[in-house]
Amino acid sequence: MKAIAYHKFGNTAVLQTVEQPKPSIKSNEVLVKVKAFSINPMDWKIRKGEMKLMSGSKFPKNTGADFSGIITDAGSSVSGFNIGDEVFGVVKNMMKEGASSEYVAVSASLVWKKPASINFNQAASITVVGTAAVTAIEKMGKINSKTHILVNGATGGFGMFLLQLLKQRGAYVTAVTSTKGVEFAKKWGANAVIDYSKENVLLQKATYDIVIDLSGKMGYKNAKQIMMPKSIFLNVTPQPIEIPMSLLNNLFTSKKQIVVLSNPGIKYTNVLSNALINGLDIEINKVFPFDQTKEAYQYAEKGGYIGKVVVELN
Template sequence: MKKVIYKQFGDESVLELVDQAIPSIQKDQLLIRVKAVSVNPLDWKVYGGEMKLMSGSGFPKSVGIDFSGIVEQTGSATTRFTPGNAVIGLLDVFKGGALADYVVVKESNVALKPANISFEQAAALPVTGLSALQIIDQLAAVGPNQDVLINGATGGIGVFAVQIAKKRGASVTAVVSTKGVDEAAKWGADTVSDYTKQSINVLSQRFDAVIDLSTKLSFTEAKSLMKPSAVYVSTLPSPLTLAYSFINNLFSGRKSKVLILKSTVEGLNALTHLAEDGLQIVLDKSYSINNVREAYQEARRGKGIGKSVIVLD
């Protein structure tokens, strides 16, 4: 089978497409024939060496976190799936391995694919969808009549965060580039701010939650936009950020929280139900696995709306 690996940290040039044997499974695992894999910013942070403390320094390493596919084989102790089931799932966020013709996964990290979405759309759902759910429902605890600012609202997480925050009854201000203005409005944002025309720092409104998905708005900068007991959420889980947040939250009414993605069966099932109920899944581009370097190079430029996916046949 084909699989993407790398043997040293670096840019996209370290990514290699190699042939390997199809892996065997243990009794509590599933063998999935992969149909599509999404491109995540965490991927290039890991293969770029920014997450060494979490990913380790042993090589070779694998790439790709969330995927869609078809169950090929089931272990004797599994109970929820049968061969032929179409599924979505995700692997360890710091180890990856989804960019391969086949992956081995525990059934707790897999859910049935909603029938009303494609395999490409399904692959774009787990990581960013679970991230949005965790941010909105747990870290920011968004509820009715709250004011929420989402900075970087047209990225993979932002597409879902806007929609889920609206479902929770919040008033949402989305900060986007010019080409994302109309899209954010379609997803339900009450106010859309074009950062190319107006700096986020001049917004007069104060918010119950400031969610930075661009990684460019620091907690220090966000404080001027926050109500006295507001929450700031970052998606950069560095040791320094985690330590700063812990210390700040001991003394300040304005809380700083960091997303550390956790996969649960309940979360995956909640996502599939949202998709079945019409959650908009926005795809930017699709690539062949043979063009994996190009896929990551273009995604890193950050000019797209929604998620890019890599398709395997």
């Protein structure tokens, strides 16, 4: 089967189309013919070697984590799925595995039936950012209409899910986005929108109970300027050293930094499935064919787009 792999850390130039054996399955696994996989920032952080403490340096590596497709085989202990089922899911360990291939073998606990209301490209975009959004909301604690939340970089894939889920919980949300993202932020539930090309949120007088930086550009040090005395900053793009450092720093300040690490599972997918039933919007910005995976990553890594970027397989 064809797969996208790389044999050393680096930029998109290291990505290659290779031939790999079709994976065999264990008794608790399903084999999925991949129809699409989505692109996430963690993909290139791993590929560039920024996460090598967790990913290791064993090659080759595949890229991509979440996918959609059709089950073509199921292990002897798998129940609840049949050959031909349309599903979406995620690889078990995105630090060491990838979904960028014609077939993936994964535990049946990491795939879910695709709702008929969405297509394969949309389904492939759910698991990583959707789980991260649900996890981030868990970290926020009790929120209501009096909770003022700032979402910086609000209209990428993560923000798309987060804004809509926060709207369902009634929080007062201010979204920071580009000019082209303003209308999307409003549609997805933001109460107020700041166009960063026209206003600097750090120079405004408003302060927030919760600041979550999805762009990775604001950082905790800057965010403290606009945080209330007792507030939290959610770090969704931590460097490995920031995980222990945040715990230490929190001992000495009421403006807490909380690292968000997510792990897909059934409780998160149930939340997302219910959100889909209630009209969750999944915006696909651009779809690339499999033989243009390198170009897809080049496009995605430039940033500035709305929603998700997806690679589609025949």
